[in-house]
Amino acid sequence: MALPLPHTQVAIRAATPEDLPQVLEIESLAFEKHWGPFEFKASLEDIFLVAEEPAGGHLLGFIVACCCRLSRRGVILRLAVHPDSRRQGVARSLLEAAFEELRRQGLSEVVLDVDVVKGGARKLYEEMGFQVAEVISLCQEDEEESFYVMRRPL
Numbered sequence: 001m002a003l004p005l006p007h008t009q010v011a012i013r014a015a016t017p018e019d020l021p022q023v024l025e026i027e028s029l030a031f032e033k034h035w036g037p038f039e040f041k042a043s044l045e046d047i048f049l050v051a052e053e054p055a056g057g058h059l060l061g062f063i064v065a066c067c068c069r070l071s072r073r074g075v076i077l078r079l080a081v082h083p084d085s086r087r088q089g090v091a092r093s094l095l096e097a098a099f100e101e102l103r104r105q106g107l108s109e110v111v112l113d114v115d116v117v118k119g120g121a122r123k124l125y126e127e128m129g130f131q132v133a134e135v136i137s138l139c140q141e142d143e144e145e146s147f148y149v150m151r152r153p154l
């Protein structure tokens with residue numbers, strides 16, 4: 001199993017238009033239902049962070065979040081790490097950086113949805129302080145159609 005990367009080996013920064021080809025590649029490896037260039041271009045206006053190797057500029061993963069000022073909540077919309085770089089703490093670093101940015105914007109809570117079938121992602125979020133607030137089932141017989149709404153104070 002891969003050893004955790006020390007934080008100094010993961011540089012977190014705001015995404016730029018030049019990152020989109022690598023982001024789209026990671027997206028295609030991480031999800032069945034993909035976001036396309038339109039969603040990622042629009043996300044450049046929001047909190048859109050990438051993790052990269054400081055030396056090579058090679059992207060390891062990304063996170064997209066937005067701010068709902070009315071409810072004073074942040075929403076994590078997308079999080080993915082390249083399959084070759086998983087279980088090394090990259091998602092943890094991306095989440096911590098997104099929390100910091102959401103706090104900087106004066107928000108007090110962060111929420112996200114995670115599919116019930118994604119047990120690994122749920123474990124990650126619980127480790128990062130999220131708790132299940134609600135279970136939504138779109139189809140009673142099919143677990144693949146169910147997801148958790150998770151929340152965490154900032």
Ligand SMILES: CC(C)(COP(=O)(O)OP(=O)(O)OC[C@H]1O[C@@H](n2cnc3c(N)ncnc32)[C@H](O)[C@@H]1OP(=O)(O)O)[C@@H](O)C(=O)NCCC(=O)NCCS
Pocket residue numbers: 030031079080081082085086087088089090091092093113114115118119120121123124125127
């Ligand atoms: C979920 C995902 C973002 C995790 O990224 P990652 O960089 O591998 O996560 P981290 O290394 O920061 O994991 C931190 C902890 O979360 C838990 N965790 C993460 N992935 C896990 C998995 N597949 N199974 C079990 N636990 C997992 C572990 O406790 C891990 O700590 P450990 O490695 O010391 O045991 C990545 O697997 C991914 O991109 N998956 C596909 C896209 C996806 O499902 N995104 C989330 C949608 S809601």
